[in-house]
Amino acid sequence: MADKLITYLININWQIQNIALASIVVLMVCLLHFMIFYLYYKGRIEKKRNKWRMISDMLISKAIFFEDQRDEIEDEILASVTTAAKKLTDNRHFRIFIAEELMSAKKNISGGSSDSLKDFYLQLGLEQYALRNLASRKWYVKAKAIQELTTMHVGEFVDQLHAYTNDKNDHVRMEAQAAMVQFNGFDGLDFLDTITYPISNWQQIKLLQLLSQQPPSNIDISKWFSSANSSVVIFALKLARNYHRFELHDAIAACLDNEDPQVRLEAIHCLNEIYTDETSDHFIARFLREDIKHQLAMTKVMQTVGTDRDKLFLLDLLTYDNDELKLHAARALANTGRDGLGSLEEYSKKSDQAIGKILMHIKGEKAA
Amino acid sequence: MSWQTFILHIFTYGILLYSMILLLCYLLIGAFSIMETRSYLHKNSFTDYRVLASSAEAPSMSILAPAYNEGATIIENVRSLLSLHYNNLEVIIINDGSKDDSLEQLIKAYNLYKVDFFVNQQIKTKPVRGVYRSHNPVYRKLIVVDKENGGKADALNVGVNIARNDYFVCIDVDCVLEQDALLKLAKPFLETSNQRVIAAGGVVRIANGCEIEGGRLVKVNLPKQFLPRIQTLEYIRAFLLSRMAWTKLNGLLLISGAFGAFDREIVIACGGYNTNTVGEDMELVVRMRRYMEERDEPYKVAFIPDPLCWTEAPSSFKILGRQRNRWTRGTIETLRFHKKMFFNPRYGILGMLSYPYWFFFEFLAPIIEFFGTVGIIIYFFTYAVNWQAIMIMIGVVCIGILYSIFAIMMEVLTYNQYKKRKEILSLVMVAILEPFVFHPFVVWSAVVGNFDLWRKNNSWGEMERKGFVANKKA
Numbered sequence: 001m002a003d004k005l006i007t008y009l010i011n012i013n014w015q016i017q018n019i020a021l022a023s024i025v026v027l028m029v030c031l032l033h034f035m036i037f038y039l040y041y042k043g044r045i046e047k048k049r050n051k052w053r054m055i056s057d058m059l060i061s062k063a064i065f066f067e068d069q070r071d072e073i074e075d076e077i078l079a080s081v082t083t084a085a086k087k088l089t090d091n092r093h094f095r096i097f098i099a100e101e102l103m104s105a106k107k108n109i110s111g112g113s114s115d116s117l118k119d120f121y122l123q124l125g126l127e128q129y130a131l132r133n134l135a136s137r138k139w140y141v142k143a144k145a146i147q148e149l150t151t152m153h154v155g156e157f158v159d160q161l162h163a164y165t166n167d168k169n170d171h172v173r174m175e176a177q178a179a180m181v182q183f184n185g186f187d188g189l190d191f192l193d194t195i196t197y198p199i200s201n202w203q204q205i206k207l208l209q210l211l212s213q214q215p216p217s218n219i220d221i222s223k224w225f226s227s228a229n230s231s232v233v234i235f236a237l238k239l240a241r242n243y244h245r246f247e248l249h250d251a252i253a254a255c256l257d258n259e260d261p262q263v264r265l266e267a268i269h270c271l272n273e274i275y276t277d278e279t280s281d282h283f284i285a286r287f288l289r290e291d292i293k294h295q296l297a298m299t300k301v302m303q304t305v306g307t308d309r310d311k312l313f314l315l316d317l318l319t320y321d322n323d324e325l326k327l328h329a330a331r332a333l334a335n336t337g338r339d340g341l342g343s344l345e346e347y348s349k350k351s352d353q354a355i356g357k358i359l360m361h362i363k364g365e366k367a368a
Numbered sequence: 369m370s371w372q373t374f375i376l377h378i379f380t381y382g383i384l385l386y387s388m389i390l391l392l393c394y395l396l397i398g399a400f401s402i403m404e405t406r407s408y409l410h411k412n413s414f415t416d417y418r419v420l421a422s423s424a425e426a427p428s429m430s431i432l433a434p435a436y437n438e439g440a441t442i443i444e445n446v447r448s449l450l451s452l453h454y455n456n457l458e459v460i461i462i463n464d465g466s467k468d469d470s471l472e473q474l475i476k477a478y479n480l481y482k483v484d485f486f487v488n489q490q491i492k493t494k495p496v497r498g499v500y501r502s503h504n505p506v507y508r509k510l511i512v513v514d515k516e517n518g519g520k521a522d523a524l525n526v527g528v529n530i531a532r533n534d535y536f537v538c539i540d541v542d543c544v545l546e547q548d549a550l551l552k553l554a555k556p557f558l559e560t561s562n563q564r565v566i567a568a569g570g571v572v573r574i575a576n577g578c579e580i581e582g583g584r585l586v587k588v589n590l591p592k593q594f595l596p597r598i599q600t601l602e603y604i605r606a607f608l609l610s611r612m613a614w615t616k617l618n619g620l621l622l623i624s625g626a627f628g629a630f631d632r633e634i635v636i637a638c639g640g641y642n643t644n645t646v647g648e649d650m651e652l653v654v655r656m657r658r659y660m661e662e663r664d665e666p667y668k669v670a671f672i673p674d675p676l677c678w679t680e681a682p683s684s685f686k687i688l689g690r691q692r693n694r695w696t697r698g699t700i701e702t703l704r705f706h707k708k709m710f711f712n713p714r715y716g717i718l719g720m721l722s723y724p725y726w727f728f729f730e731f732l733a734p735i736i737e738f739f740g741t742v743g744i745i746i747y748f749f750t751y752a753v754n755w756q757a758i759m760i761m762i763g764v765v766c767i768g769i770l771y772s773i774f775a776i777m778m779e780v781l782t783y784n785q786y787k788k789r790k791e792i793l794s795l796v797m798v799a800i801l802e803p804f805v806f807h808p809f810v811v812w813s814a815v816v817g818n819f820d821l822w823r824k825n826n827s828w829g830e831m832e833r834k835g836f837v838a839n840k841k842a
Contacts, residue, residue: 021759024766031773032796035780039789140410147414171414198561205425205558206416231561238425293633323488360484368483368501 045093052094055085056101059120064105064113086124099126103151114153121152131157139169146172150179158183165191174203181210186217192224198231204238216243222251230260237263241270249274253282264290265297272301279305284313292322299328308337315347318355330358334366341366376747380757383740387764390729394771400613405673405782408612412674417551420558421453427554428456428534429629432527433541434520435461439468443477445541448583450509454550459509460527461541465494465517474512479503491525491640494518499530520625521641521648528640531632538649540626540679544575544585549676553629556670563666566656567630569623570676571607573785574600578678585678590791595688598806599681601798605775608673608782615671619722621657623669625649627677634659645705647698654706654718661715675783689813696817699731734814765803772799 058081088094099121106117121127126148133145146161161183164176177199180188189207199207224236225248237255240248252274255267271279283298283305290298299317302310314336317329334341341362348359420426431449435442442461449459463471474480485499493515500512515526524538535557537550546552549570556568577591591597614620623630625648635641638659641648653669660667682688703726710727712719744757776795779785786792 021763021766024763024770028766028770028773031770031777035773035777035792035796038777038780039792140413143414171411175414200559200561201425201427202420202555202558205423206419208425209419209423323486324490327486327488354486357484357486361486364484 048093049097052088052097053101055081055088056098059085060101060105060117062116064109064116082120082123089124089126089129095126095129098124099130099148102126103148106151106153118152118154122154127152127154127157130154131160134160134164139172143169143171143175146175146179150175150182153183155183162191166195166197168197170197170200170203173197174200174206177203178206178210181207181214185214186211186219189219192227192232192235195229195232198229199235200231204231204235207235208238208242211239212242221245222248225251225255230258230263233258233260233263234266237266237270241273244273246274249276249279253279256282256286261291261294264294268294268297268301272304275305277307280307280310280313284310287313292325296325296328299325299332302332303328303335306332306336310336311340311343315343318347318351323354323358326354327358327361330355331362331365334362376757379740379743380760383736383757384760386736387760387767390733390764391767393725393729394767397609397613398771398774400616401609401778404612404616405608405778408673409782415555417548417555420551420554421455421548424455426455426551427557428532429454429458429550429554430527430531430533430536430632431457431459431550432524432531432536432538433459433461434464434523434527435466435470435541436464436517436520436523437466437468437470438541439466439470439473441542442470443473444583446474446478446510448544449539449541450507451547451583452545452550453547454554456533457509457550458511458531458533460511460513460530462513462515462523462527464515464519464523471512471514475500478507478510478512480510480512485530487526487529490529490636493522493525493529496526496530519643521643521645524648525640525643528632528635534632535629536632536635537627537629538625539677542680543572543626544580544583544678545627546585546674546676546678549627552672552674552676556668556672557629557631560668563668564631564634564660565670566634566660566667567623567628567653568670568672569611569620569628570672570674571611572603572624572626572677572679573607573675574603574681575678576681576683580678588785588787590786590794591681593683595683595685595806596681597794598798598802599688601772601775601795601802602806603681604779604795605772608778609771609775611671612673614722615669617717617721618668619717619725620669620671621654621718621722621726622650623653623671624677626679630656642705645698645701646694647702650698651702651705654702657718658706658709658715661718673782675785685809689809689816692810692813693817693820696731696734696814697821699726700818700821703727703731734811735818737811738815768803768807769799772802 059078062078085098089098102117102121106114109117130145130148133141136142136145142164146164149157149161158179161176161179164172165180167173167176173195177191177195180191182188221236221239224232227233227236233255237252239245240252249271252267252270255270256264258264258267268283271282280302283302287295287298299314302314306314311333314329314333318326318333320326320329330344333344344359344362348355431452433445433449438445446459446461461474463474479502480500481503482498483501485496487496487499495516497514497516500514502508502510511530513526513530515523527538528536535554537553539545553568553570557565559565573588574591574596575585576593576596577589578585579587579589591600611620611622628649630652634656635652638652638655640652642651642655645651657667657669682691703723706723709715709719709723711724715723741761744761747757773796776792776799779795780792786795
């Protein structure tokens with residue numbers, strides 16, 4: 001049987017091998033040609049981009065430097081450049097190029113010059129292409145269109161963009177949420193009422209950065225503490241912390257009972273900034289229910305929020321069988337009340353060697 | 369049919385079958401790599417890393433850089449690490465009982481003093497002799513640890529114990545990082561909400577021939593020497609194709625020891641780096657994955673194709689042989705430690721795909737190739753010229769070249785670090801020469817590695833580095 005199979009394979013083998021080898025060689029040659037062609041094509045595109053850069057540079061420099069001082073001749077030149085650019089917008093590569101150049105300039109300037117850039121953008125009709133791209137099936141085309149309309153501050157389409165704040169694609173969602181904040185400031189956060197998809201940490205950082213450019217606002221944050229979407233609660237906690245919303249202390253402390261461990265952890269971090277004399281009581285009441293990660297976080301925060309009343313609790317933590325917990329507890333104790341360090345020194349005299357080393361470590365930190 | 373012919377045919381068709389499966393793997397790796405790289409590039413076009421650079425919300429990171437007898441370059445290398453763009457950062461240099469004056473140099477250059485430091489031994493290590501900090505507030509990020517010699521894994525474990533941040537980045541102290549490398553590496557940890565990113569790696573490139581000034585990469589050049597040049601191609605192939613493809617499948621088993629970021633909590637829960645293997649980087653990733661699988665926790669090992677780290681490649685066959693020998697032993701040891709996962713559906717992709725791939729195509733490939741070649745030579749001289757086997761060999765070599773050319777094409781289409789056409793053509797030439805000049809040596813080193821492991825030779829194999837001083841612009 002094996003004999004027959006091998007004989008059969010031998011007969012067909014030569015032809016297959018020859019064909020396979022020839023195919024591989026042809027593929028290799030094709031790949032090489034493709035690479036050479038690609039490099040050539042890239043060179044050509046680069047040459048074209050250099051030409052287009054002259055047009056974009058002229059448009060942008062006119063917008064930035066001669067906004068109020070253009071004379072008739074300059075206006076004429078500008079009009080002819082704009083017309084030439086408009087003709088080129090049929091070319092997809094040019095549209096992408098000019099939109100990128102205008103966006104990049106718009107990000108770095110403000111005031112009247114910035115408005116002129118938006119005017120050029122509208123004169124070239126680029127917003128219509130962006131709107132068309134919103135309907136694209138490709139997420140990156142859609143997200144880019146949202147980014148473009150936002151950066152160029154084409155506010156007429158805000159309602160249309162709002163629909164994408166809960167899009168199934170995270171990047172489309174991210175751009176739409178960022179758009180809302182850029183157009184409407186803190187009021188733009190109303191998408192938090194309805195979104196069902198999580199907001200990633202990356203997106204939270206981005207939104208906080210965008211909000212930092214807006215004038216502070218006293219919007220109602222506490223409503224988001226009860227959101228079913230944990231990431232919304234976490235983001236709201238970050239908002240409360242960053243904007244020092246001390247009046248929300250009790251609502252934040254209530255988040256220590258949230259089912260999601262990530263929310264509880266964020267609430268602990270938040271209470272490091274927003275605390276009262278009672279904050280440590282909230283921690284102590286929940287301490288034994290928590291896992292070690294949360295216990296460590298609470299003990300760390302006790303350095304800031306701890307009071308004389310917490311000394312016994314912190315001394316008790318020094319008896320736990322976890323060196324990291326001991327270190328944080330000792331640090332908290334040393335920073336607590338009138339003579340925290342003294343209490344720690346007193347305790348170290350009657351305890352094991354590890355506490356002695358921890359004491360030295362903390363003394364060193366304090367001296368530094 | 370005689371028994372010799374029968375064995376010859378079994379041998380020939382066995383090799384043919386193996387080659388066909390390998391070819392299929394290459395095709396799939398190529399396809400997955402394209403998908404993952406495209407997706408990454410699109411996503412990256414929406415990323416502004418300046419947001420992370422200026423944010424207090426950026427995850428805190430500790431750089432762990434073990435150093436052993438690095439006195440010649442340590443001051444410059446530490447300076448380079450301290451200049452990285454990242455907000456919440458500490459740089460921990462672990463002097464692993466160097467016999468040279470590395471520590472004294474560091475103390476002098478950075479105005480260090482010994483501090484009372486309580487080292488929480490969450491992972492057991494060799495004793496720490498001292499922890500040093502700088503009097504100069506400019507170097508407040510810097511911590512230097514002096515410990516008894518215990519090897520790279522032990523030094524990294526000390527770093528993990530001392531680090532205070534949520535994530536740590538392990539790095540070979542002589543590597544040169546891109547200024548925004550940490551920003552790029554931090555991003556994967558922030559992106560996902562439904563699974564925990566336990567580790568992230570970036571592309572390591574060859575720095576030989578590049579211009580480096582003050583610990584920073586100024587200009588990328590293709591290495592002039594043949595061996596580093598061929599390794600440039602090898603690294604492009606490994607990082608841009610293989611690792612990207614495995615990332616797509618969430619089956620990546622290796623984050624390079626030269627540069628990778630890890631979730632400190634998970635590393636400690638897993639027991640840290642294994643000091644009983646020379647492949648501690650791969651072993652840690654496999655153990656972390658296994659830990660997550662056994663707890664049924666959703667997780668991911670991320671990898672980004674940006675060139676973030678530049679390292680010096682061996683330029684002599686002697687050093688290269690030692691390095692490859694060690695890599696082979698590390699792979700086998702890791703596979704042996706975790707043999708429970710071999711085709712074990714309990715471990716999902718890890719057990720059913722990643723582990724078997726490494727077993728058959730990373731561990732067994734050089735052995736099969738070696739004995740296959742020896743077999744063909746023996747038959748050539750003793751029985752008859754087996755043209756079929758030779759044709760298969762030619763086919764395999766051609767596929768290898770094709771795969772390399774494909775990798776070069778991916779490089780040109782994506783990051784295009786080597787801008788001159790001459791350099792690209794040179795890489796293509798290298799791709800054609802590699803199977804005849806370089807590859808047999810790598811196979812031989814792997815076979816020797818197998819033999820050394822069997823003889824219980826577990827030496828690290830010193831890597832003599834020339835440093836980047838020679839590459840500095842005049």
